[in-house]
Amino acid sequence: MKVILRIQRYNPEKDTEPYYQEFTLEAGDDKVRILDLLHEAKWKYDGTLTFRRSCAHGVCGSDGIRINGRNRLACSTLLRDVNYRKPIVIEPLPSTAIIKDLVVDMSDFYKKYEAVKPYLVNNSPPPEHERLQSNEDAEKLFESAKCILCACCTTSCPSSWSDQNYIGPAALLKAYRFAFDTRDDAGDERLDVVDTPDGAWRCHTIFNCVEACPKEINITWHISQLKKRLAQREM
Amino acid sequence: MAYQPKPPAGWIKTNFTYYKHSGSWAWILHRITGLGLTAYIYVHIYALTSLTQGPKAFDDEMKLFSTPVFKVLEWLLFSLVLYHAFNGVRIVLVDWANGARYHKKILTVVYGLGVILFIGMGILMFSAHGSSIVASTK
Numbered sequence: 001m002k003v004i005l006r007i008q009r010y011n012p013e014k015d016t017e018p019y020y021q022e023f024t025l026e027a028g029d030d031k032v033r034i035l036d037l038l039h040e041a042k043w044k045y046d047g048t049l050t051f052r053r054s055c056a057h058g059v060c061g062s063d064g065i066r067i068n069g070r071n072r073l074a075c076s077t078l079l080r081d082v083n084y085r086k087p088i089v090i091e092p093l094p095s096t097a098i099i100k101d102l103v104v105d106m107s108d109f110y111k112k113y114e115a116v117k118p119y120l121v122n123n124s125p126p127p128e129h130e131r132l133q134s135n136e137d138a139e140k141l142f143e144s145a146k147c148i149l150c151a152c153c154t155t156s157c158p159s160s161w162s163d164q165n166y167i168g169p170a171a172l173l174k175a176y177r178f179a180f181d182t183r184d185d186a187g188d189e190r191l192d193v194v195d196t197p198d199g200a201w202r203c204h205t206i207f208n209c210v211e212a213c214p215k216e217i218n219i220t221w222h223i224s225q226l227k228k229r230l231a232q233r234e235m
Numbered sequence: 236m237a238y239q240p241k242p243p244a245g246w247i248k249t250n251f252t253y254y255k256h257s258g259s260w261a262w263i264l265h266r267i268t269g270l271g272l273t274a275y276i277y278v279h280i281y282a283l284t285s286l287t288q289g290p291k292a293f294d295d296e297m298k299l300f301s302t303p304v305f306k307v308l309e310w311l312l313f314s315l316v317l318y319h320a321f322n323g324v325r326i327v328l329v330d331w332a333n334g335a336r337y338h339k340k341i342l343t344v345v346y347g348l349g350v351i352l353f354i355g356m357g358i359l360m361f362s363a364h365g366s367s368i369v370a371s372t373k
Contacts, residue, residue, distance in 0.1 A: 010238050012237065012238065017238070018238060069253055070253070094240075095240060095245060095246060097238065097239045099237045105237050158246075158250060158259075158262070161245075161246035162242075162246050164242070204262060205258075205329045205330065205335070206258055207256070207338060208253070208256075208258070210258070211254070211258070218335055218336060220335045221333070221335035223335075224329060224330050224331070224335045227330055
C-alpha cells in the first residue's frame with residue numbers, strides 16, 4: 001500500500017524557514033515502522049534527508065521525533081499506531097533549535113540534565129564489592145531508571161515551551177532517580193536545584209510527558225514525589 | 236545556523252498543534268475557567284457599586300439579573316465554578332496523593348460530578364418545582 005510522509009525540511013545552508021516535503025512510499029503492511037519509511041525516503045529518494053537513529057530498537061533514544069503532532073520514537077511507532085490514510089506529518093521535536101531537517105540541538109536538554117547531578121554521590125569509602133541495597137529500595141527506582149534520554153517528554157511539555165529556563169521532566173525524573181536512592185548522599189544539594197520556580201514547581205501536571213514517554217514512565221508521578229519531598233523538608 | 240522557532244509565536248503554534256489528550260484538555264479548561272472566574276470577579280464588584288446609589292438602583296439591577304438571559308448566564312457561571320473547583324481537587328490529589336497514577340479516573344469523576352450538579356442546579360433554577368424549593372428556603 002502507498003503512504004505519504006509529509007516531512008519538515010530545513011537546510012541551514014539554503015533555507016531561512018523550514019518547509020514541508022511529501023514523499024509517497026510503498027509500505028508492505030501496517031506493521032512497518034516509521035523509521036523504515038524514513039530510511040526508504042532517504043535511501044531511495046533524497047539522500048540529503050537528515051535524521052538521527054542508532055540502535056533502531058527503542059533503546060538508544062536518538063530518533064525522538066514528532067509524528068502526527070505527537071512526540072514519539074520513529075523506531076517504536078508502527079504504521080498501525082498512526083492514521084496513515086492521510087499524509088503522516090513528521091517534524092523535529094518541538095521548541096528546539098533545528099540543526100538540519102529532523103536533527104535538533106540537544107545541548108540545552110543535556111545542560112539541564114547535568115544540573116541535577118545525574119550520578120551517585122556517596123561520601124563513604126568504596127566497599128570491596130558493590131554498594132548493596134534492599135529489593136524494596138531498588139524497586140522504588142526501577143521505573144525512573146528506564147529513561148533513555150530521548151527528550152520526547154521535555155519537548156512535549158507546555159511549561160517547557162513557554163519557559164526556556166524550566167529544567168523539564170527528563171531532568172526532574174533523573175533528580176528523583178538519585179534523590180530517592182538510599183545509597184546517595186547528595187540530599188539537599190540536589191533538591192536545591194529542583195526547588196525553584198523553574199524546577200519541580202513549574203510542573204502543572206498536564207501529563208504531556210507521560211503521554212509522550214516511549215518507555216511508559218509516569219513522569220508526573222515521580223515529579224509529584226519530588227514536590228512532596230521538597231515540601232516535607234520545609235516542615 | 237540552526238533554526239530557532241521564535242517565542243512567543245513558536246510556542247503558541249506548538250500549543251495549538253500539539254496532540255491533545257484528557258490531561259492536556261483538563262489543563263486548558265482549568266486555565267480558561269480560571270480566567271473566566273477572574274473576569275467575573277470584576278463584573279461582580281462593578282455590579283455591587285449600585286449599592287452606593289441607593290435601594291432603587293440596587294433593586295432595579297436585581298430585577299435585571301432575574302431575567303432569563305442573566306439566569307442562563309448565572310447557570311453557565313456555575314459550570315465554571317464546578318469545573319475549576321473539582322479539577323482543583325484533582326490537581327491536589329495528583330500532587331499530594333498518588334493521583335498521578337489515577338488522574339484519568341479522577342478526571343472522569345470530575346466530569347461526572349460536574350455534569351450531575353450542573354443539571355441539578357438547572358432544575359433548581361428553571362423548573363417551577365425547583366423555584367418553589369428555593370423560595371421556601373428564603
